Amino acid sequence: METPVVRFVKEYNNSRKTRFHMPGHKGHVFFGCEPYDITEIPGADVLHHGNGILAESQKNASALFGSGATHYSTEGSSHCIKAMLAILKMERGKEDGQDKPFLLAARNVHRSMVDACALLDLGIRFVMPERQESLCSAVISREQLEEAVAGCEKKPLGVYVTSPDYLGQMSDLASLSAVCKKHGLPLLVDNAHGAYLHFLKTPLHPLDLGAAMCCDSAHKTLPALTGAAYLHIHREYAGRFEPYAAQALAIFGSTSPSYLLLQSLDLCNRYLSGEYPDRLEGLVVKVEAVKEELVSQGICVKPSEPLKIVLDTAQNGYRGEEIAEEMRSFAIECEYADWQNVVLMAAPENTETDWERLSQWSAETKLVKEKKEAFPHKPFPAVKAEQVMGIREAAFSRHEVLPVYDAVGRVCAAETVSCPPAVPIAVCGELITREMAELFLQYGIEEVSVCIF
Ligand SMILES: Cc1ncc(COP(=O)(O)O)c(C=O)c1O
Known part of the structure; x- marks a missing residue:
């Protein structure tokens, strides 16, 4: 697959032009990447209003993900989430005379969603799951969503869920999107952790399961630089939402997008269009085998999305933070640890050495060698929140x-x-x-x- 952004920057750099433009490093090496760090000069296109190399690259990404439109962000899913909500608000306008539109959302939203509501003056009506075992996970069922929609005296702007969440729990997006379609509500998905899901043998990406829009942090699961993200709009919703996307992204974004990140996203297209699906498939099998091995050693592993290994350390009587510290002595750094869990995130780029270290840790860990009683099961106190102010x-x-x-x-x-x-x-x-x-x-x-x- 063509990588027009990478090609342009390479040629520009090779041309040794005098840079009387930003950035101030002028392409001289201080850190290492400066020669490739350019700005929106002629030929480099303009991120949110482009028709040149960036537009071409985004079209390539859209074709790969099967979207109606895909937009790049160099400011993470946090940026895309704000833009998604702005698109909804702009598209709805004052159609139903509501002063303060609101969204139905599962409780485990990332803070950027709440920030977006503050900035756009939107309300949230939370749909609480029947059982919540952690702050991070709040999977809601089709029935709960039906009930919540039925309880709304006014039509919500849309439905918003986070899937996968930080602990790798996935919502049944196909069922939720069926409920949304029935009621004419767009389903928005925070898919920050799931960019790879479209490339599985059986695709599980929100766009494959009926979401109207979603954000993916390319940097979380794909080989992209930190901050690189996508805002995807489903083919069936492109006519409705795409006209507002550029403005929504521009409102919340910098006017100086990083071309290092844009090249990274551009290069990612080539990676995804190549052998990635096969490598991913191999990794999924590997991770599954590792999980089974851990369980056979007596380590509690929670069911989760394919690329996360979630250790339920509380079941083995330890706080996650303590086990994360133990892993450090095996030269392993986890993604996340709290009082209950340790989360590891895998990618095809993890090496045999990485897997060997994990195996060495599992053979030595106190989770098995110094077994303790499980923490008494404390159901997560459903936060019965009362919204007393906007x-x-x-x-x-x-x-x-x-x-x-x-x-x-x-x-x-x-x-x-x-x-x-x-x-x-x-x-x-x-x-x-x-x-x-x-x-x-x-x-x-x-x-x-x-x-x-
Ligand atoms: C569920 C979820 N949504 C959104 C975000 C924000 O993503 P980004 O860091 O790409 O802005 C995160 C970040 O960790 C996240 O965990």
Whole structure:
């Protein structure tokens, strides 16, 4: 597959032109990548309003993902999420006379979704799962969504879910999208962790399962530089949403997109169109075998999406952070650890040495050698949040920072998150409860920001 952006920058660099343009390094090496770090000079196209090499590269990506339109972002899924919500808001306009449109969303949203609601003055009505075992996961069923839609006196802007989530849990997007279609609601998916899903033998990408729009962090699972992301619009929704995409991305994006990241996305197209599906298939088999091996050794592994290995360390009597520390002594750094879990993310780029280290760790780990009683099963206290103030109003209010227990009974002013996973325990405008305060401490948050009236 052609890589027009990579080709252009290479030729420009080889031409040894005098750079009387930004960036200030002028292509001289300070860090190493400067010769390839250019800006939107003639011929390099313009990211959100392009018709040259960037448009061509994005079309290539769109063909690979089977989308109606694909847009690049150099500012992560965080940027694409804000743009998706802006597109919805612009497209709906004032059609139904609602002053403050709202979305139905599963509770485990990333903070960028709440930030988007604050910036766009949208409301969220959370659909709570029947059972929630962690802050990160809140998988909702078709029936729960049906019930939530039926309970809305006004039509929501759309439905928003995060799948896969940080713990690799996946929603039944095909069922959720069927409910959405029945009610004429677009399904938006935060697929930050699932760019690779389209390239599985049986594709499981949100676009394959009926989502209207989704964001993918290319950098999380594909060999792309940190910050590289896609905003995809489904073919059936392109006529409706694509006219607003450029403006929505531009509103929240920098006017200086990184060409290093754009080249990385461009190059990714060649990688995806080549042997990637085969390599991915091989990796899926490998990860499955590793999970089975861990289980046979007595290590608790949670079912998850194909490329994550999620260790339920609490079942083996250990906090995830302690096991993450143990892994460091085997030269392994995990993606995420909390009081319950350790999450490892794999890619075809992991080497045999990486897998050997994991195997050495599993043979030595105290999860098996110094077995303990499982932590008493504490169901995740469903956060019964009461929204007493608009998200925007609270996010932009005067505020003060208080120790968590002093904040009980006050209104949350900033999404209180532990990062990662950056999933808010309390959303701006919600009343902070004792249950929330306990959760803050469980996730290492000691102070929260509350509104001053
Ligand atoms: C579920 C989820 N959504 C969105 C994001 C934001 O992605 P990015 O870091 O690409 O901005 C993250 C980041 O970790 C995430 O875990």
